[in-house]
Amino acid sequence: xxxxxxxxxxxxxxxxxxxxxxxxxxxxxxxxxxxxVKYVLDIRDFPGNPIMEILVHDVNIILxxxxxxxxxxxxxxxxxxxxxxxxxxxxxxxxxxSNKELVAKYGAELIDIAKERNTNFLFxxxxxxxxxxxxxxxxxxxxxxxxxxxxxxxxxxNYILTKMAEEGIDFETALKNAQxxxxxxxxxxxxxxxxDSCRKIAILSSLAYGxxxxxxxxxxxxxxxxxxxxxxxxxxxxxxxxxxATSIREDDDSVYAxxxxxxxxxxxxxxSVNDVFNGIFVRGNVIGDVMFYGSGAGKxxxxxxxxxxxxxxxxxxxxxxxxxxxxxxxxxxxxxxxxHRFFVRVLKNENSIDSLRELFGDIEIAPEVVENEIAxxxxxxxEKEMKDKKEKxxxxxxxxxxxx
Amino acid sequence: xxxxxxxxxxxxxxxxxxxxxxxxxxxxxxxxxxxxVKYVLDIRDFPGNPIMEILVHDVNIILxxxxxxxxxxxxxxxxxxxxxxxxxxxxxxxxxxSNKELVAKYGAELIDIAKERNTNFLFxxxxxxxxxxxxxxxxxxxxxxxxxxxxxxxxxxNYILTKMAEEGIDFETALKNAQxxxxxxxxxxxxxxxxDSCRKIAILSSLAYGxxxxxxxxxxxxxxxxxxxxxxxxxxxxxxxxxxATSIREDDDSVYAxxxxxxxxxxxxxxSVNDVFNGIFVRGNVIGDVMFYGSGAGKxxxxxxxxxxxxxxxxxxxxxxxxxxxxxxxxxxxxxxxxHRFFVRVLKNENSIDSLRELFGDIEIAPEVVENEIAxxxxxxxEKEMKDKKEKxxxxxxxxxxxx
Numbered sequence: 001x002x003x004x005x006x007x008x009x010x011x012x013x014x015x016x017x018x019x020x021x022x023x024x025x026x027x028x029x030x031x032x033x034x035x036x037v038k039y040v041l042d043i044r045d046f047p048g049n050p051i052m053e054i055l056v057h058d059v060n061i062i063l064x065x066x067x068x069x070x071x072x073x074x075x076x077x078x079x080x081x082x083x084x085x086x087x088x089x090x091x092x093x094x095x096x097x098s099n100k101e102l103v104a105k106y107g108a109e110l111i112d113i114a115k116e117r118n119t120n121f122l123f124x125x126x127x128x129x130x131x132x133x134x135x136x137x138x139x140x141x142x143x144x145x146x147x148x149x150x151x152x153x154x155x156x157x158n159y160i161l162t163k164m165a166e167e168g169i170d171f172e173t174a175l176k177n178a179q180x181x182x183x184x185x186x187x188x189x190x191x192x193x194x195x196d197s198c199r200k201i202a203i204l205s206s207l208a209y210g211x212x213x214x215x216x217x218x219x220x221x222x223x224x225x226x227x228x229x230x231x232x233x234x235x236x237x238x239x240x241x242x243x244x245a246t247s248i249r250e251d252d253d254s255v256y257a258x259x260x261x262x263x264x265x266x267x268x269x270x271x272s273v274n275d276v277f278n279g280i281f282v283r284g285n286v287i288g289d290v291m292f293y294g295s296g297a298g299k300x301x302x303x304x305x306x307x308x309x310x311x312x313x314x315x316x317x318x319x320x321x322x323x324x325x326x327x328x329x330x331x332x333x334x335x336x337x338x339x340h341r342f343f344v345r346v347l348k349n350e351n352s353i354d355s356l357r358e359l360f361g362d363i364e365i366a367p368e369v370v371e372n373e374i375a376x377x378x379x380x381x382x383e384k385e386m387k388d389k390k391e392k393x394x395x396x397x398x399x400x401x402x403x404x
Numbered sequence: 405x406x407x408x409x410x411x412x413x414x415x416x417x418x419x420x421x422x423x424x425x426x427x428x429x430x431x432x433x434x435x436x437x438x439x440x441v442k443y444v445l446d447i448r449d450f451p452g453n454p455i456m457e458i459l460v461h462d463v464n465i466i467l468x469x470x471x472x473x474x475x476x477x478x479x480x481x482x483x484x485x486x487x488x489x490x491x492x493x494x495x496x497x498x499x500x501x502s503n504k505e506l507v508a509k510y511g512a513e514l515i516d517i518a519k520e521r522n523t524n525f526l527f528x529x530x531x532x533x534x535x536x537x538x539x540x541x542x543x544x545x546x547x548x549x550x551x552x553x554x555x556x557x558x559x560x561x562n563y564i565l566t567k568m569a570e571e572g573i574d575f576e577t578a579l580k581n582a583q584x585x586x587x588x589x590x591x592x593x594x595x596x597x598x599x600d601s602c603r604k605i606a607i608l609s610s611l612a613y614g615x616x617x618x619x620x621x622x623x624x625x626x627x628x629x630x631x632x633x634x635x636x637x638x639x640x641x642x643x644x645x646x647x648x649a650t651s652i653r654e655d656d657d658s659v660y661a662x663x664x665x666x667x668x669x670x671x672x673x674x675x676s677v678n679d680v681f682n683g684i685f686v687r688g689n690v691i692g693d694v695m696f697y698g699s700g701a702g703k704x705x706x707x708x709x710x711x712x713x714x715x716x717x718x719x720x721x722x723x724x725x726x727x728x729x730x731x732x733x734x735x736x737x738x739x740x741x742x743x744h745r746f747f748v749r750v751l752k753n754e755n756s757i758d759s760l761r762e763l764f765g766d767i768e769i770a771p772e773v774v775e776n777e778i779a780x781x782x783x784x785x786x787e788k789e790m791k792d793k794k795e796k797x798x799x800x801x802x803x804x805x806x807x808x
Contacts, residue, residue: 019547019690029614030546030728124544130691132536132544139543140528140536142434143423143711210433269697272676286423287534287698287708293673294694304691307547315726322719324434 008075015303094313098125122309130301144284155276193222201245211330336384347395412479419707498717502529526713534705548688550612559680597626605649615734740788751799
């Protein structure tokens with residue numbers, strides 16, 4: 001029997017307990033032994049819930065118990081999660097987490113401690129919920145130089161954008177729908193402003209390039225400024241708007257990363273990733289393009305990824321699973337130098353196609369969707385150049401990056 | 405330095421040598437040591453090619469050399485591949501293969517030998533080319549009971565079906581195009597009759613259920629009877645025809661497996677898998693639906709998967725990576741009992757909608773595509789029932805299973 005402790009009995013924590021019970025027999029077969037939840041840590045009590053029998057309020061009971069071989073951290077946030085996880089690793093326990101804030105901020109350090117102590121720190125559930133992406137990056141794509149990772153990594157924003165497109169509703173209405181269905185938090189900013197996606201692409205980029213990508217360095221723009229009019233233009237252009245979290249290694253080996261809404265067409269592998277689903281596209285220099293798709297969140301899918309990591313820990317006691325993520329910082333390219341095509345909307349009465357051509361050179365005029373507007377797509381220009389031109393534009397209404 | 409030998413210097417073998425050269429530095433970082441190709445085995449000579457320096461014609465040079473720690477088998481076919489691989493494992497070498505015939509037929513036995521000798525037998529490249537699917541099934545989806553695996557596992561047939569749909573051409577023309585592009589063999593039967601897909605779904609099913617699924621037991625139907633008229637009907641129904649290789653665990657824990665063309669609509673995750681790409685859809689009882697997409701064949705993508713396995717072997721000397729695939733045979737459900745909806749075409753002058761309703765009960769009439777034909781979709785009926793009804797039908801033209 002392998003004893004584990006679960007820190008946090010929220011949605012994912014209770015999911016972990018449920019999955020271990022539901023699939024106990026097959027998990028036992030794969031782990032080589034039965035997994036037993038010896039403790040659950042939570043500050044709350046759950047009167048009447050059988051979990052009370054193993055509930056503790058003091059983390060030291062877990063940290064001091066040598067029977068506990070694996071600690072599952074599913075509390076979220078950096079503190080006290082970081083302190084608990086670090087202490088568990090220092091005491092030679094394996095740790096599994098679903099906590100993207102923790103991994104993005106302290107991943108390199110915690111991986112190093114696990115290596116030193118010959119134990120494991122695994123975090124498959126921190127990105128893409130149940131979708132296997134961390135392990136494939138770390139163990140399957142090892143023959144490749146990764147040149148691009150682009151993901152739809154946040155289910156809430158993808159749901160909002162999908163509903164805006166399907167039902168023609170505006171951002172606020174779609175957000176309220178998402179909140180009433182429990183897909184969005186009361187304070188939705190972590191999702192809609194792109195912060196969640198930003199931490200996740202920081203984790204994936206660090207793994208892909210083997211160096212520390214600080215999430216604070218990643219240019220991040222959310223979807224709260226996307227309007228129903230933008231969605232109408234996208235449709236008229238045969239496109240969809242998606243919140244992309246992307247990092248790209250350019251020919252000179254420099255890497256840039258950004259989170260921002262983009263317009264894509266049906267030929268992009270992530271075009272069909274709708275509703276609350278996530279999709280992650282990876283391009284390697286020999287494997288070409290691969291894509292991973294599935295539920296990016298949710299109690300059971302996320303718990304599935306957590307438990308799979310527990311199984312991997314159980315199969316690797318006293319054997320570190322090598323993860324390449326050094327604490328050496330990867331300096332990202334200044335975003336101002338990165339080039340994109342842009343979809344741009346301006347007021348018709350303050351601009352003419354000729355004046356726009358004078359400013360932007362060759363442009364592609366979009367079908368008319370709104371009276372008194374001109375919309376167009378620029379050729380590829382640097383972010384800085386776009387900023388400068390925006391300032392020169394009168395009647396500027398908005399712009400969205402284009403990937404076609 | 406880790407010495408390996410490559411058996412077979414065909415497309416994949418030369419790709420493996422190329423990838424190890426191209427990405428040598430990053431592979432060294434991930435494997436923990438430099439990978440050196442000490443020998444290449446081939447019956448042919450390659451005059452003028454630098455490979456001649458390490459080319460051998462006698463496998464015993466490789467088998468008898470204790471310096472060779474990893475053997476890469478990329479010859480294809482069951483013999484002499486099986487004899488060489490078995491002997492290499494018995495001598496404690498790790499083996500990596502891309503050979504689906506070998507794995508489908510002897511996988512369980514070779515995995516057992518690797519376990520006994522504390523070495524590894526890895527075969528990521530045998531299914532889905534570069535797409536990581538074996539390792540995710542074996543290591544990532546371990547918390548789940550797999551209830552379905554459905555794949556588009558053969559790039560040649562997917563290319564043919566895509567071209568038939570896009571260009572309105574018939575099967576023979578599309579096949580010739582595929583042959584002229586090198587996507588199809590001169591003798592295309594292994595691809596177009598579904599035998600290739602059959603071996604691949606046998607491998608995936610054995611891994612998912614942990615027992616031996618014999619490919620000979622899998623009902624297999626290819627695409628050579630799909631006509632341009634069928635494709636027109638599919639379009640009229642808002643559907644596409646894809647060659648599915650599928651295995652499904654039903655509520656009573658029985659499993660059926662089949663390879664056959666099916667009609668699917670845009671809501672199926674594999675709908676957008678076109679051209680030579682492969683896609684594999686997996687449904688678990690807790691993770692829900694996940695999908696893996698990428699190049700299912702080709703020199704470099706396949707070599708990428710082979711080399712990733714070599715890296716994994718290098719990280720696991722004297723440590724078997726546990727694979728659940730027992731030699732105990734899984735008895736598949738008699739295909740006659742399996743239920744599907746069927747799309748059926750009959751001659752109009754020998755049938756009426758009333759007579760069809762009498763025979764099939766509730767049916768959905770398809771839009772008219774060809775004069776003097778009636779086409780319809782049945783409700784869900786058992787394969788045996790469909791066979792019996794076909795015999796009673798006069799003017800029967802064809803049928804295709806429907807998944808919507």
